[in-house]
Structure formats: C-alpha cells, structure tokens
Amino acid sequence: MRERIIMAEKQYVCGYTHCLHYGQKILQSEAVAVGSRKYHWDCAAQKQQMERIKDTYFSELNEVAPNKDEENNKFKILGKVLNDLIYKNDLNIDYVEFCVNYYASYKKKFKSPLILRYLNGNKVMERKWNNCKGR
Secondary structure (H helix, E strand, O other): OOOOOOOOOOEEOOOOOOOOOOOOOEEOOOOEEEOOEEEOHHHHHHHHHHHHHHHHHHHHHEOOOOOHHHHHHHHHHHHHHHHHHHHHOOOOHHHHHHHHHHHHHOOOOEOOHHHHHHHOOOHHHHHHHHHHHHO
16 A cells, blocks of 8 residues: 655745745745745735836836936835835835825926935825825
8 A cells, every 4th residue: 555645835935025924934825926936925915016116106206317327226226215115114105105106196207216215204295195094
C-alpha cells in the first residue's frame, strides 16, 4: 500500500516594500499575484492605490517638463513624497488620494511633487476630507 505524502502549502514573502504585515509569509492560497510577484491582499490593494495616485498626478497635476531627465526626476521625487506622507507621517492613503483627486478636479498644475508635502497638517483639506467622509 502506498503512503500519501502530504506536502505543506507553498509560502511566499510579500513583494511590497512597505508590507503591512511586517514580513509575515503568505500562503499560496491567500497570495495575490500582480505580475510575477506575490502580495497580501491588502498590500496589493495599497500598492495599486499608490499607482493610481501617481497616475492621477502625472496625467492631471503635473506641469509638463521640458526634458525626459526632469520627468524621471519628478517620478522619483513623487514616490519619495508619497512614501514620506503615508509611512513616515502616518497620513491615511485615502486622504492623500482624495487630495490629489480634489486638486485634479480643479485643474491645478504643480511644477514639483514636493508641494504635496503640505497635505500633512493642511486644515482646509482635512476639513474637506472629513466632510466627504461623513456623507
């Protein structure tokens, strides 16, 4: 009689740099694949939300750069600013997305992504966010 060998389910390390689970491994059945990388479901959602914020910034808010090098530099700066706001200053990612969409709805144009640093402690935007959340 043959014995059945039961293999443990494969585990992955979350591919998100700012993993919300502090490096806890993911079971294959629970992993969300984005491209070839595996993520926790909430890490994947947050990563996609960050990408939406960046897309909105570059499609709606960015003042066109005169050359490609400056555009690449803006992309790096935007990533740094968003990471600082969300992970260092503990701003809610939904609040940051709300603010970027709000500015986009009013056709604002920014020369530099560094202006977004002022979302931290911006009482006017916080009041608008709280009014929107309350609905």
